[in-house]
Amino acid sequence: xxxxxxxxxxxxxxxxxxxxxxxxxxxxxxxxxxxxxxxxxxxxxxxxxxxxxxxxxxxxxxxxxxxxxxxxxxxxxxxxxxxxxxxxxxxxxxxxxxxxxxxxxxxxxxxxxxxxxxxxxxxxxxxxxxxxxxxxxxxxxxxxxxxxxxxxxxxxxxxxxxxxxxxxxxxxxxxxxxxxxxxxxxxxxxxxxxxxxxxxxxxxxxxxxxxxxxxxxxxxxxxxxxxxxxxxxxxxxxxxxxxxxxxxxxxxxxxxxxxxxxxxxxxxxxxxxxxxxxxxxxxxxxxxxxxxxxxxxxxxxxxxxxxxxxxxxxxxxxxxxxx
Amino acid sequence: xxxxxxxxxxxxxxxxxxxxxxxxxxxxxxxxxxxxxxxxxxxxxxxxxxxxxxxxxxxxxxxxxxxxxxxxxxxxxxxxxxxxxxxxxxxxxxxxxxxxxxxxxxxxxxxxxxxxxxxxxxxxxxxxxxxxxxxxxxxxxxxxxxxxxxxxxxxxxxxxxxxxxxxxxxxxxxxxxxxxxxxxxxxxxxxxxxxxxxxxxxxxxxxxxxxxxxxxxxxxxxxxxxxxxxxxxxxxxxxxxxxxxxxxxxxxxxxxxxxxxxxxxxxxxxxxxxxxxxxxxxxxxxxxxxxxxxxxxxxxxxxxxxxxxxxxxxxxxxxx
Numbered sequence: 093x094x095x096x097x098x099x100x101x102x103x104x105x106x107x108x109x110x111x112x113x114x115x116x117x118x119x120x121x122x123x124x125x126x127x128x129x130x131x132x133x134x135x136x137x138x139x140x141x142x143x144x145x146x147x148x149x150x151x152x153x154x155x156x157x158x159x160x161x162x163x164x165x166x167x168x169x170x171x172x173x174x175x176x177x178x179x180x181x182x183x184x185x186x187x188x189x190x191x192x193x194x195x196x197x198x199x200x201x202x203x204x205x206x207x208x209x210x211x212x213x214x215x216x217x218x219x220x221x222x223x224x225x226x227x228x229x230x231x232x233x234x235x236x237x238x239x240x241x242x243x244x245x246x247x248x249x250x251x252x253x254x255x256x257x258x259x260x261x262x263x264x265x266x267x268x269x270x271x272x273x274x275x276x277x278x279x280x281x282x283x284x285x286x287x288x289x290x291x292x293x294x295x296x297x298x299x300x301x302x303x304x305x306x307x308x309x310x311x312x313x314x315x316x317x318x319x320x321x322x323x324x325x326x327x328x329x330x331x332x333x334x335x336x337x338x339x340x341x342x343x344x345x346x347x348x349x350x351x352x353x354x355x356x357x358x359x360x361x362x363x364x365x366x367x368x369x370x371x372x373x374x375x376x377x378x379x380x381x382x383x384x385x386x387x388x389x390x391x392x393x394x395x396x397x398x399x400x401x402x403x404x405x406x407x408x409x410x411x412x413x414x415x
Numbered sequence: 416x417x418x419x420x421x422x423x424x425x426x427x428x429x430x431x432x433x434x435x436x437x438x439x440x441x442x443x444x445x446x447x448x449x450x451x452x453x454x455x456x457x458x459x460x461x462x463x464x465x466x467x468x469x470x471x472x473x474x475x476x477x478x479x480x481x482x483x484x485x486x487x488x489x490x491x492x493x494x495x496x497x498x499x500x501x502x503x504x505x506x507x508x509x510x511x512x513x514x515x516x517x518x519x520x521x522x523x524x525x526x527x528x529x530x531x532x533x534x535x536x537x538x539x540x541x542x543x544x545x546x547x548x549x550x551x552x553x554x555x556x557x558x559x560x561x562x563x564x565x566x567x568x569x570x571x572x573x574x575x576x577x578x579x580x581x582x583x584x585x586x587x588x589x590x591x592x593x594x595x596x597x598x599x600x601x602x603x604x605x606x607x608x609x610x611x612x613x614x615x616x617x618x619x620x621x622x623x624x625x626x627x628x629x630x631x632x633x634x635x636x637x638x639x640x641x642x643x644x645x646x647x648x649x650x651x652x653x654x655x656x657x658x659x660x661x662x663x664x665x666x667x668x669x670x671x672x673x674x675x676x677x678x679x680x681x682x683x684x685x686x687x688x689x690x691x692x693x694x695x696x697x698x699x700x701x702x703x704x705x706x707x708x709x710x711x712x713x714x715x716x717x718x719x720x721x722x723x724x725x726x727x728x729x730x731x732x733x734x735x
Contacts, residue, residue: 165538184531
């Protein structure tokens with residue numbers, strides 16, 4: 093078992109799938125000669141060439157649109173959006189096309205596109221470049237939304253997404269690229285739409301994903317020092333959402349905290365807690381707590397930015413509320 | 416053009432016209448829902464253009480798509496059944512008037528967001544280029560679509576990547592109810608291609624034979640040298656859609672254009688060439704009437720799609 097970074101895991105997944113299937117190609121801003129603005133596709137241009145690693149103009153609408161068209165015609169495009177904030181420039185292609193072309197034409201089109209997008213705050217990039225709007229995309233039927241929190245899952249889920257036939261938005265958190273984790277040397281494939289217990293525990297259920305998974309694991313570590321054993325569940329896929337491990341866990345712990353980096357209103361916490369109440373009302377021992385970003389556009393100033401983002405202490409505090 | 420081909424195209428244009436006239440009636444009877452955008456007046460463009468394609472060439476268009484579907488080889492039955500929302504429709508009743516398509520005919524839709532299918536066309540053409548095919552993608556859109564960002568992003572990319580796309584602007588003078596000169600900085604749409612260093616031409620979109628010739632020339636250019644923009648000048652005789660009060664144009668203007676009915680122009684051309692006589696063309700029109708009647712009966716008798724379509728088309732791959 094090798095210990096590698098999230099960046100390496102994602103890069104390996106792309107590399108291996110490009111080696112495996114000639115239909116797979118990459119397009120996006122600075123993916124080629126530059127090597128990727130987050131260095132994920134470093135070395136790809138030299139190995140696979142300009143036809144398969146395509147630098148595009150800065151024009152997100154046609155990046156995703158052309159990827160949709162190429163996918164309809166049987167290729168397997170992996171389109172990179174430098175940040176998920178630029179996905180708003182391609183929103184129509186993502187929600188009106190990637191997500192709908194199949195159903196709207198009676199199933200005769202398949203759109204096996206993978207859109208990789210970098211999400212999350214904490215890098216002092218100001219309000220428009222720091223959002224965590226993951227949940228917005230999970231609202232639309234027809235689009236699978238994956239947001240891994242570990243290198244292992246990033247590799248396994250990205251490979252599964254590329255091999256699949258459905259449109260996928262694959263969300264990478266900007267501050268997780270250096271996060272290290274164990275990834276087997278052999279083939280890694282993870283099922284899409286399956287939540288995973290990342291840390292077992294008996295006292296409280298913490299539901300999270302992406303960056304907040306790592307934050308939640310740190311919180312669980314600290315709580316363990318006080319003898320509180322938190323079970324940490326990683327949603328991994330926001331659509332389709334797998335609630336089974338969450339409900340199973342909640343029926344044992346009777347207490348839950350949902351931690352997300354995006355804003356609280358209409359968020360993951362709202363959805364997951366509603367589903368827990370619907371499925372396990374009789375098991376509730378305390379009102380479910382939600383940890384989320386303060387409801388403001390993120391500021392540039394480092395201290396204010398961190399004040400607005402959910403922290404380890406916020407998760408610990410929420411756990412104390414439900415115990 | 417061979418007399419047989421002339422007759423085939425005449426049949427096709429009349430079929431498009433009659434299907435739509437019948438669709439308008441069915442709409443007024445409440446049998447067709449949603450929006451219904453008629454192609455009446457513009458038939459020469461779809462017919463002439465698509466007659467020039469090879470089977471491997473892809474076609475994609477906007478929401479005024481009934482005529483394009485038929486020119487791509489779709490049966491009147493499949494069109495009519497889709498308009499009535501039936502499972503026997505080309506999109507199984509899931510798409511309706513604006514979302515006709517048939518992959519097997521290399522007809523990639525029917526798209527209802529103005530301009531959004533231009534990037535899709537770039538991608539379709541990219542796939543062919545990627546595979547080393549010399550197929551072209553023919554992408555039709557209205558004058559209104561040339562003012563939206565997508566048009567510029569897609570034309571630019573097609574030129575930068577030298578994609579085999581024939582861009583065809585059907586300039587019918589109005590984007591919904593707003594005249595071209597009120598919405599576009601240049602009223603000669605083909606000029607917009609100049610900004611991308613893209614070869615271009617203008618053609619009389621009411622003359623099917625002129626369109627065919629322009630399409631032949633343009634497709635040859637596309638196959639050898641990348642994208643080309645063809646602007647076809649035309650006019651829709653009906654409103655933008657069925658609910659259009661048409662306050663933006665006078666009846667004199669509509670009448671003037673109707674004197675140049677593309678079917679009438681083509682009929683005269685066939686007769687002048689001596690390719691067919693009046694009786695032969697009349698017989699063709701009767702055959703079309705029969706075809707349309709059968710299509711309506713087929714559509715009305717067809718079943719509705721069931722819940723397996725409602726819940727069965729979101730994803731290909733099962734979850735878990």
